[in-house]
Amino acid sequence: MALFQRAAKIFPLLLLHFWVANLVDFAHADPPYPLCSNILNQNSSFQSNLNILLDSLRSNASVSKLYDSSNGNDPDKIYAQYMCLNYVANEDCRTCVTLATDHVRQSCTNNTEAIVWEEYCQLRYSNRRFLGQLDVSGNLGLDNKRNVSNPEHFRPVVNQTVSNLIKKAVFDESANMYATGEASIKDSDRLHALVQCTTDLSSADCNTCLQVALANLSSCCSFSRGARLLSRSCYLRYELYAFYKGETDESSASEQNLGTGKSKKRKILMILIFTIISVLLVVAVLSFFYFCLSKKKGNKKWKNEISIQEVQVHSIGDPSSTMFRHQDFQGIDGLNVGESGFMDLASIQAATNNFSELNKLGQGGFGPVYKGILADGKEVAIKRLSSFSEQGTEEFTNEVLLIMKLQHKNLVRLLGFCIDGEEKLLVYEFMPNSSLDVFLFDPSKRAQLDWRRRINIINGIAKGMLYLHEDSRLRIIHRDLKASNILLNNDMNPKISDFGMARIFASTEGEASTARIVGTYGYMAPEYAMEGLYSTKSDVFSFGVLLLEIITGRRNIGFQKSKNVPNLTTHAWHLWNKGNGKELMDPLLSDSCPLDEFSRCMHIGLLCVQEDAIDRPTMSSVVLMLKSETVTLPQPERPAFSRGRFTGHDSAIPSDGSADGVAISAASPR
Numbered sequence: 295m296a297l298f299q300r301a302a303k304i305f306p307l308l309l310l311h312f313w314v315a316n317l318v319d320f321a322h323a324d325p326p327y328p329l330c331s332n333i334l335n336q337n338s339s340f341q342s343n344l345n346i347l348l349d350s351l352r353s354n355a356s357v358s359k360l361y362d363s364s365n366g367n368d369p370d371k372i373y374a375q376y377m378c379l380n381y382v383a384n385e386d387c388r389t390c391v392t393l394a395t396d397h398v399r400q401s402c403t404n405n406t407e408a409i410v411w412e413e414y415c416q417l418r419y420s421n422r423r424f425l426g427q428l429d430v431s432g433n434l435g436l437d438n439k440r441n442v443s444n445p446e447h448f449r450p451v452v453n454q455t456v457s458n459l460i461k462k463a464v465f466d467e468s469a470n471m472y473a474t475g476e477a478s479i480k481d482s483d484r485l486h487a488l489v490q491c492t493t494d495l496s497s498a499d500c501n502t503c504l505q506v507a508l509a510n511l512s513s514c515c516s517f518s519r520g521a522r523l524l525s526r527s528c529y530l531r532y533e534l535y536a537f538y539k540g541e542t543d544e545s546s547a548s549e550q551n552l553g554t555g556k557s558k559k560r561k562i563l564m565i566l567i568f569t570i571i572s573v574l575l576v577v578a579v580l581s582f583f584y585f586c587l588s589k590k591k592g593n594k595k596w597k598n599e600i601s602i603q604e605v606q607v608h609s610i611g612d613p614s615s616t617m618f619r620h621q622d623f624q625g626i627d628g629l630n631v632g633e634s635g636f637m638d639l640a641s642i643q644a645a646t647n648n649f650s651e652l653n654k655l656g657q658g659g660f661g662p663v664y665k666g667i668l669a670d671g672k673e674v675a676i677k678r679l680s681s682f683s684e685q686g687t688e689e690f691t692n693e694v695l696l697i698m699k700l701q702h703k704n705l706v707r708l709l710g711f712c713i714d715g716e717e718k719l720l721v722y723e724f725m726p727n728s729s730l731d732v733f734l735f736d737p738s739k740r741a742q743l744d745w746r747r748r749i750n751i752i753n754g755i756a757k758g759m760l761y762l763h764e765d766s767r768l769r770i771i772h773r774d775l776k777a778s779n780i781l782l783n784n785d786m787n788p789k790i791s792d793f794g795m796a797r798i799f800a801s802t803e804g805e806a807s808t809a810r811i812v813g814t815y816g817y818m819a820p821e822y823a824m825e826g827l828y829s830t831k832s833d834v835f836s837f838g839v840l841l842l843e844i845i846t847g848r849r850n851i852g853f854q855k856s857k858n859v860p861n862l863t864t865h866a867w868h869l870w871n872k873g874n875g876k877e878l879m880d881p882l883l884s885d886s887c888p889l890d891e892f893s894r895c896m897h898i899g900l901l902c903v904q905e906d907a908i909d910r911p912t913m914s915s916v917v918l919m920l921k922s923e924t925v926t927l928p929q930p931e932r933p934a935f936s937r938g939r940f941t942g943h944d945s946a947i948p949s950d951g952s953a954d955g956v957a958i959s960a961a962s963p964r
Contacts, residue, residue: 326394327411327524329432330402335421340370341404344419347374348395351417355391356384360493362425374419377492379529380472381538382414390415411524418526428499430506434524437515438533445517447480452487452532453512453715459489460504464497471500474538487532495527502636503528509713637721639714642666646676655728660794665724673724674709678717694720697793700766704758706781706791725789727782730844734777740847740880745887747786748844752895753920754788755780759837760913762790763830771797771828775836776817777843797828816851816861820934821907831907835934837916838902842866845895847880863903863933870900870930894923900930 335341343366351374354361359382362375376394378387394410394417402408407420411434418424442448455477463473471491476484489507491500507523507530515521522531535541645666646653653664661679668674697708710721730751733739743751755775762770772793779792795813813822819835821827839850842862850862869875875896876889883892898919904910909931911919919925 325412326397326401327434327436328397328401328408329410329434330405330408333406334404335370335406336404337370339366340372340406340421343370343372347372347419348399351376352388352392352395355388355415359384359387362494364423369421372419372421373423373425374417375425375492375494376415376417377490377529378415379488379538380470380490381474381488386414391417409526416524416526416529424526426494426496428495428503429526430503432526433507433510435510435514436522436524437511437518438520440519441517442479442483442519444480448517449512451477451479451485453508455485455487456489456504456508456530456532457715459487460501460508463489463491463504464501471495471497476536479534483534485532485534486536486538487530488538489528489530491528498636500528504530505636505713509718512716637710637712637719639712639717639719641669642676642712642719642721644669645674649678666721672709673726675722675724677720677722679719699768700762700770700793702758702761702766704754704787704789705761706789722791725781726784727786729778729791730780730782730788731777733782734844734847735849741882743786743844743847743882745883745891748883749891749895751780751782751786751788752841752844753917755790755837755840756913756917756920758788758790759833760917763833763913768798769830771830772833772836773797773822773828774813774817775833775840776814777840780840816849819907820905829907830912831910834902834910834913834916835907837913838899838910839863841895841899841902842878845880845883845892845899846878847882848878863900866896867900867930867933870896894927895920897927897930900933901927903933904931905934906931 347363347365350363350365351361354363355376355378359378359380360376362373364371364373366372376391378390382390390412394412394415397412398408398410398417398419401410407418407422409416409418409432455475459473459475462475463469463471466473471493472489474486474488476486479485489504491503495503503525507525507528510523511521511530511532520531520533523529531537643649645668646664649662649664653666655663655665655675657663661677664676664678666674666676694708694711697705706725707723708720709723712719712721727733733743759772759775762772770793772790773795774792775790779790781789781791783789817836817839819828819832822832839862843850846862846866848862866875866878869877875893878896879887879889879892898911898916901919902910902916919927
């Protein structure tokens with residue numbers, strides 16, 4: 295009943311969140327679309343500088359489609375810029391900018407930076423110098439809720455048409471970073487599209503901005519009859535009517551304006567409908583919870599209450615929302631061409647000999663990986679996402695945004711990426727020794743991993759995880775730490791890879807929950823596998839499993855000594871309690887491994903895989919325990935799944951890699 299009461303508290307909040315999300319999406323059907331920072335500056339000098347600057351923008355809007363300026367002195371200096379769409383008349387541009395200045399003052403009072411998008415223009419200001427710098431954070435995707443009748447033909451036409459316009463806007467100097475065009479679609483429809491960048495950008499930055507914008511729309515609005523992507527640095531839109539020639543959609547022609555909004559009566563009606571549906575759904579779901587839980591009394595109550603909702607990276611590609619929210623990426627600067635390493639598809643095709651089978655390094659869960667040689671002779675590994683892979687645009691962009699901002703010797707370095715139509719590619723530094731599992735679980739290769747080398751690998755992984763959890767400017771939960779995601783360089787030093795499933799935590803958050811469990815059997819913490827709860831301690835559990843695998847040379851999954859010992863961690867715990875831990879030592883280590891060091895590592899591994907997350911050490915404690923032999927280690931408690939909740943048989947894993955509708959990676963190497 296306690297669990298039911300908890301659900302009764304949480305579920306209405308989740309449903310309210312869902313309802314508000316839909317309401318916000320409806321309310322944002324018409325401009326303005328403001329996006330404000332969470333940092334305030336109520337200094338009178340700052341506000342005075344801002345007001346003067348906004349007024350100057352308004353006065354210049356009748357003579358220029360793009361204008362930027364600054365006002366004041368540090369620390370209260372303000373930078374601002376507006377951009378009108380090129381097809382808009384000067385007087386309409388001035389009207390739009392006037393609206394924008396009023397709306398940004400109303401919506402983002404005292405904010406240090408903000409942007410507002412109107413129907414025909416956008417306006418932004420900041421206390422940071424942003425002029426000439428690419429920024430694709432906080433992109434906003436909006437789509438027509440009506441879908442096309444022939445989506446299989448529609449999407450390729452959109453991609454091809456917009457891609458051609460991007461090339462024209464970027465590489466044709468006379469285009470001035472602006473292009474419009476049209477194309478025929480079946481059923482007598484014609485597609486009309488427009489792309490535009492702020493002209494303070496370089497050509498390369500403009501190309502990157504529009505390519506990312508196209509990827510945004512491909513994710514949120516694949517089958518919509520019309521859509522637009524609003525970015526700080528560029529603009530992309532397509533419709534089935536020539537909007538840039540003054541035409542309007544007949545079904546909404548009466549509602550076209552410069553941003554005054556739709557009928558309030560319609561909004562009120564929709565709000566009432568959503569309210570009624572929400573109430574009915576709450577009653578139905580709570581009834582279902584009560585019915586199910588009344589039959590399952592005795593379920594163990596976890597010590598940690600669910601206190602917050604899941605921290606999800608609403609990166610490019612969240613299919614449940616057309617909003618790409620800047621606040622979800624606090625601490626991440628916008629991608630710029632210098633950091634993002636955006637690469638064109640032709641260069642990658644040349645580097646891999648057009649993705650030749652001879653260049654193929656392996657097949658991962660998200661698609662094949664190829665070795666490539668860039669034009670400067672640098673060797674790289676290129677991860678090519680399959681159109682049918684588990685990783686969609688959300689995970690792809692998640693990985694790009696995360697790794698670009700992470701710098702540590704034990705994290706794999708992302709050199710570049712490419713988005714071109716349906717192609718999504720990641721370009722990594724090349725790791726000549728492949729991944730840890732290739733050596734660790736191959737008897738002939740494992741001999742190369744003597745005890746000193748294994749200790750070095752364990753310490754490197756621990757330091758990399760500590761950086762993710764505590765030392766980077768972001769707090770990151772990896773969620774898929776395993777042997778196949780540890781790459782080895784020339785010197786066999788470890789580098790943590792594959793951040794497609796990672797999540798960002800705010801500094802005040804201790805735990806989050808998710809309904810979409812992703813990970814790998816044998817490495818997932820019990821609270822995550824059973825209830826969808828994850829935290830830094832769930833990564834600690836995965837590290838503990840990996841540590842035990844490294845010192846024993848055995849897989850956790852598939853290991854079974856008896857029906858009462860379902861996996862490696864449980865068997866290690868039983869041997870530890872009997873004082874026979876040395877039985878698990880890899881025979882190949884007999885000449886190079888001091889028994890006391892092996893026992894200490896085994897002890898630390900068992901502390902990490904304890905069933906209760908509270909009992910597990912933090913990664914900072916793990917690093918300290920590995921480094922210092924004087925630190926006293928507590929007695930480990932029973933590990934997770936030691937009672938056989940997972941059988942550990944490979945045959946028990948469904949062929950589709952999922953269990954109970956949960957997306958889980960297979961344990962085999964990627």
